[in-house]
Amino acid sequence: MxxxxxxxxxxxxxxxxxxxxxxxxxxxxxxxxxxxxxxxxxxxxxxxxxxxxxxxxxxxxxxxxxxxxxxxxxxxxxxxxxxxxxxxxxxxxxxxxxxxxxxxxxxxxxxxxxxxxxxxxxxxxxxxxxxxxxxWTRTHPLIRHAAELVASGELGDVRHVDAQFGFAFDGPDSHRLLDPAQAGGAILDAGVYPVHAVNLFLGEPEDVLGYGTAASTGVDDHAAALLTYPATSDRPAATASVLCTLRAGLPNRLAVYCTKGRVMFDDFYLRPAELTVWRDGTDAPEELLASWPGGGYTFEAQEVMRCLRAGEVESPLVPWADTLAVSRTLSRWQDAVGAPARTGA
Incomplete structure (x- = not known):
């Protein structure tokens, strides 16, 4: 139909x-x-x-x-x-x-x-x-719960977010990950996940200070960045650190540090099964568990179908404004590390 x-x-x-x-x-x-x-x-x-x-x-x-x-x-x-x-x-x-x-x-x-x-x-x-x-990570129940918990203010104000995703790639230069003609590079392929994760908790940064290295093909193969967020009427100043790489296996951790506690994921990209919540003044963390059916895309697909049934043109879980903000941040990160120009930039 x-x-x-x-x-x-x-x-x-x-x-x-x-x-x-x-x-x-x-x-x-x-x-x-x-x-x-x-x-x-x-x-x-x-x-x-x-x-x-x-x-x-x-x-x-x-x-x-x-x-x-x-x-x-x-x-x-x-x-x-x-x-x-x-x-x-x-x-x-x-x-x-x-x-x-x-x-x-x-x-x-x-x-x-x-x-x-x-x-x-x-x-x-x-x-x-x-x-x-x-x-897909933004549609997962545990990550959604973490975002709602932090937004509630129960853990205080966000002061820093740290997110990383990387793996050791040993394929040929012709592979899409290293091919500039196919828009290869660590930032677009792996970096999009930590930037989206940070965006979920802090939004779009004011400044992007980036560093990185390039593969023999010219695309970025390892990159880190410090993102800064000025104080507003609703929150104090904050920072974020993001790391992506095609040259080393990373724990793919996501951590959100707040003034009254913190939330942490290990392997937040690889179908996170556990969310750890630390609250100041408590001796032990709260641990929340969840499972991913199949390859992990069922939550994403269900959100798409829910939106279509409701006649919505965008999902509140992955809104257009956030996609645009992340796109701008990725572009600024690429510029900071000297990545090749992108068509349509």
């Missing part, structure tokens, strides 16, 4: 999904959608290769395959398209789908440059169509 203007009929039994591209991340979402048979139907997959699309459809039980992105964007039974192509393709493919009347969930980062993000969201606003950056 096709929606019009970003609205899915409230009595629709399931949401029809299309997947654009057939790489690893597309397969993870396909598997997770299969865990939601009462809510989601994987209607179509699109690839620039008809053979790859057909093979993906056969493997994951997709109803039909398309040998071009244009055909997928025009499929009348698709309610939302998951754009799972490499970073450099997010903007043109998401734009293609929006112009075809399709709602889109776009793999992070939404685009490789702020100007592209602004154009894409302006088009969605004009067409009344749903768009969400696929920042």
């Amino acid at each position: 096709r929606h019009d203007g970003g609205v899915t009929e409230p009595d629709a039994p399931t949401t029809g999904w299309g997947i654009l591209s057939t790489g690893h991340i597309a397969s993870v979402l396909a598997k997770d959608l299969a865990l939601l048979p009462d809510e989601a139907t994987l209607v179509a997959v699109g690839s620039r290769s008809a053979d790859k699309a057909a093979a993906f459809a056969a493997e994951y039980g997709v109803r039909r395959s398309h040998g071009s992105y244009e055909e997928l964007a025009a499929d009348p039974d698709v309610d939302v398209v998951y754009v799972a192509s490499p970073h450099n393709d997010h903007f043109p493919s998401a734009k293609l789908c929006l112009e075809g009347g399709q709602a889109v969930l776009v793999e992070k980062p939404l685009t490789v440059a702020p100007a592209q993000a602004e154009e894409l969201l302006a088009l969605a606003q004009e067409r009344g169509l749903f768009v969400m950056e696929a920042m």
Whole structure:
């Protein structure tokens, strides 16, 4: 059942999904959608290769395959398209789908440059169509609980947030992570997670002081930054530190330090199962547990479908303003470490 203007009929039994591209991340979402048979139907997959699309459809039980992105964007039974192509393709493919009347969930980062993000969201606003950056961590119940707890003021004012994500990559220079033509680099691929995490608790920084190194291909392969936040009428001045790398395994920790306590995640990116809350004056922390079904994308997919049923063009969990703020911060971080210019910057 096709929606019009970003609205899915409230009595629709399931949401029809299309997947654009057939790489690893597309397969993870396909598997997770299969865990939601009462809510989601994987209607179509699109690839620039008809053979790859057909093979993906056969493997994951997709109803039909398309040998071009244009055909997928025009499929009348698709309610939302998951754009799972490499970073450099997010903007043109998401734009293609929006112009075809399709709602889109776009793999992070939404685009490789702020100007592209602004154009894409302006088009969605004009067409009344749903768009969400696929920042799956922001839809996880534990991370949402941590954000609500900190926002309540129960732990006092936020003074510092520390977030990191990194791994040791030993693949070839032609891999998308190191290929400048595919918008490779640590900041866009890994850094988007800690910046989004910091944004959730502090918003957009005033200053971005960044440092880093470059791979032989010229893209950033290791980067750190200090983000600063001036005092406002609602809170004191605060700072944040972010780290991303393709050269070393990191604990991928997220910690929020407040004046009356702190919240901490280990492996906040890798499907966090535990949130630790320390309150000043207590001898032991509070530990909250949760589980991730499948590959971890079910919460994200359910939020997309909830928004479509409600006729919402953006999710309050991953709002457009935050996606734009993160895009600007990533761009400033890249500039600070001397990363190559991005098309559309």
